[in-house]
Amino acid sequence: MHDSNAISLVGVTKTYRLYGSLKEQALDVFGLNRLRFWKRSSYVTYPALDGIDLEVKRGERLGVVGRNGAGKTTLLKLITGNFAPTSGLVRVNGTVQALMQTGLGFHPEFTGHENIRSALVYNGLSHEGLKAAIEDVIAFAELGEFIDQPLKTYSQGMQARLMFAAATAIQPDIIIIDEVLGAGDAYFSARSARRMQKLATSGCTLLLVSHSMQQVLQFCDRAIWIEGGRIVKEGEALAVVKAYEEFTQRLERESTTRGDTTRSILHDKEFREALLRRVLKASVDNGNADISHYTSIGGVSRWGGGESGLRIDSILIVDDCRRELHVVKTGQPFIFEIGVVAEEAGTYPCFFVILLFTEDGRWVTRHCSEGYHLTLKTGERYVMQLRYPETLLGNGTYSFSAAIYKSLDLHRLESARFYDLLSRSFEFKVVDSLRDDESLFHHPAAWIPRGQGFDV
Numbered sequence: 287m288h289d290s291n292a293i294s295l296v297g298v299t300k301t302y303r304l305y306g307s308l309k310e311q312a313l314d315v316f317g318l319n320r321l322r323f324w325k326r327s328s329y330v331t332y333p334a335l336d337g338i339d340l341e342v343k344r345g346e347r348l349g350v351v352g353r354n355g356a357g358k359t360t361l362l363k364l365i366t367g368n369f370a371p372t373s374g375l376v377r378v379n380g381t382v383q384a385l386m387q388t389g390l391g392f393h394p395e396f397t398g399h400e401n402i403r404s405a406l407v408y409n410g411l412s413h414e415g416l417k418a419a420i421e422d423v424i425a426f427a428e429l430g431e432f433i434d435q436p437l438k439t440y441s442q443g444m445q446a447r448l449m450f451a452a453a454t455a456i457q458p459d460i461i462i463i464d465e466v467l468g469a470g471d472a473y474f475s476a477r478s479a480r481r482m483q484k485l486a487t488s489g490c491t492l493l494l495v496s497h498s499m500q501q502v503l504q505f506c507d508r509a510i511w512i513e514g515g516r517i518v519k520e521g522e523a524l525a526v527v528k529a530y531e532e533f534t535q536r537l538e539r540e541s542t543t544r545g546d547t548t549r550s551i552l553h554d555k556e557f558r559e560a561l562l563r564r565v566l567k568a569s570v571d572n573g574n575a576d577i578s579h580y581t582s583i584g585g586v587s588r589w590g591g592g593e594s595g596l597r598i599d600s601i602l603i604v605d606d607c608r609r610e611l612h613v614v615k616t617g618q619p620f621i622f623e624i625g626v627v628a629e630e631a632g633t634y635p636c637f638f639v640i641l642l643f644t645e646d647g648r649w650v651t652r653h654c655s656e657g658y659h660l661t662l663k664t665g666e667r668y669v670m671q672l673r674y675p676e677t678l679l680g681n682g683t684y685s686f687s688a689a690i691y692k693s694l695d696l697h698r699l700e701s702a703r704f705y706d707l708l709s710r711s712f713e714f715k716v717v718d719s720l721r722d723d724e725s726l727f728h729h730p731a732a733w734i735p736r737g738q739g740f741d742v
Contacts, residue, residue: 291379292460292491293342293365298374300335300360300515334360336515338374347492349506349523351499351530357515358495362462365493380459394438398429398448401437405452419455426481427451447474454481460491479504499527503647513562514555524685525584527647528710532587533565539591564590577601579610582685582713589707593692595634596660596705599667600625601688603714614677616718616728622672624688626706628662635659636705637691638670643710644726645683654694677716680725685713 335357342348352358363369366382392401402423403416411419424433427447429440437445463482486492486505494505502509502523509526511519519529540561577586578601602623603611614620622640638655653672660668689707718725 290343291341291377292344292346293340293379293493294375294377295338295340295364296375296377298335298338298340298364298371298376299333300357300364300369301372302332302334303330333515335364335371338515338517340510340517340520342491342493344379344491345489346508347486347506348494349502349509349526350493350495350512351497351502351509351526352512353534356512358512359464360515361512362464362493362495366462378460382458382460382462392437392445392449395436397436398427398433398440399424401448402452405449406455409453409456411456423448423451423455426455426477443474450478454478454485457485457488457490460493461485462493462495464495499531500647500649502527503645514558518562519566522583524582524710528584528587529565531709532589533562536561536565536590539589577708578712579612580712580714582711586711587709588711589704589709592704592706594705595629595632596626596636596690597629598624598688598690598706598708599627601708601712611714613715613717614679616677616680616716618677619673619675620677621674622686622688624670624672624690626660626668626670626690628660628664628666628668631662631664633659633661634705635692637694638672639687639689639691639694640672641687641689643685643687645685645713650679650684650726654696657694678728678730679716680727681716681718681721681723682726683713683715685710687711 338361350358350361360369364371364376365378367378392405396404399420402420406416406419406423427433429444429448432440432444437448440448482505492505494502496502506523508521509523510517511526511530513533519526537558577599580601580603600623602625603614604621604623605611606619606621608621611620624638624640628634636658638658640653642650642652644650655670655672662668687707687709688711690705692703692705694702
């Protein structure tokens with residue numbers, strides 16, 4: 287393995303045996319089936335991972351996305367040494383010092399303080415750093431006098447806070463996170479995210495498995511998408527996230543169209559693979575390359591399965607004189623312009639929508655138009671504009687989605703039906719007069735001097 291790699295997998299497969307009964311499993315595990323030479327073992331094989339090739343460089347932050355059962359957790363357990371591969375090579379440059387599964391090393395009868403100590407020792411912390419780490423966990427968990435009470439007396443939220451704080455007190459060479467972010471309430475979730483951001487930028491190698499695409503975009507610079515035990519796409523995090531979101535949305539929408547239950551479509555391998563091929567082809571297809579100069583990383587992500595009739599054919603960002611803008615100054619007015627073309631003649635009820643995100647995936651705002659009825663001929667174009675009279679955004683790169691909906695009830699989003707939806711497909715940059723200002727948003731406000739001794 288190259289010295290610059292923290293993790294390397296070459297041709298890795300992992301196959302499980304699925305038995306018809308616990309008895310069959312026990313006989314096979316203990317090698318007793320040979321005593322029943324007249325009867326063959328009853329099991330089927332299931333390939334959890336199938337030919338995985340992966341290199342993770344030192345200090346890299348890699349997101350791992352995929353549906354339940356895709357093979358993500360099996361991949362992590364191979365890297366941590368919990369499992370051995372059926373075939374192929376797994377190499378780790380150094381020891382994985384922490385597998386962030388909250389709860390490891392905790393006992394309900396121990397006090398919070400005792401659990402912190404045992405958890406840190408379990409995770410390999412040396413005696414020299416133990417005192418400082420314990421103090422750090424106690425301060426971060428903010429449990430007050432409960433720190434000396436048994437863990438079994440804690441609420442679930444208090445337990446989550448203590449376990450998360452202990453799990454992140456050690457800075458390992460390689461840190462693996464499997465769906466444990468966001469522990470506790472909103473206040474603690476925000477603090478957890480900041481703690482994770484500090485760990486992620488400390489120089490350690492990060493592997494993050496999450497169903498939250500925002501977390502993947504926030505903490506990772508590269509991502510892989512696993513489907514059916516195979517890596518079907520890898521690259522920059524935004525490009526992988528867009529392709530994965532498009533696949534899952536199409537899978538859900540087309541299953542509804544077919545009238546299938548979720549369970550039946552998950553087991554329809556032929557259908558899933560055909561859909562996967564279409565999505566992956568669309569993600570590398572240059573057919574939408576000329577829709578806009580503002581296309582973000584990974585290209586245009588056009589969700590399929592919408593209503594027929596209208597299609598977005600251009601996206602522009604312009605000033606009041608319709609001059610194109612690629613950089614917008616804070617305080618400057620500008621306009622989003624959506625060009626729509628009719629695929630066939632008709633009258634179309636429609637709503638226009640733009641969703642704005644930060645570069646790391648946080649949702650900033652949503653703009654929904656009132657309802658319109660457009661009567662258009664085949665091939666006729668219509669342009670809708672959304673104007674910002676003053677840019678209140680701070681320094682940074684922003685991505686946005688654009689969509690046309692046939693029906694849209696913000697109180698019942700599950701009933702919405704769209705003609706065309708381009709997800710996280712475009713971006714622009716905002717530059718503030720103060721280049722070092724990290725404000726996300728400049729809210730309008732006014733200072734009102736009242737003078738000395740003003741009586742409220």
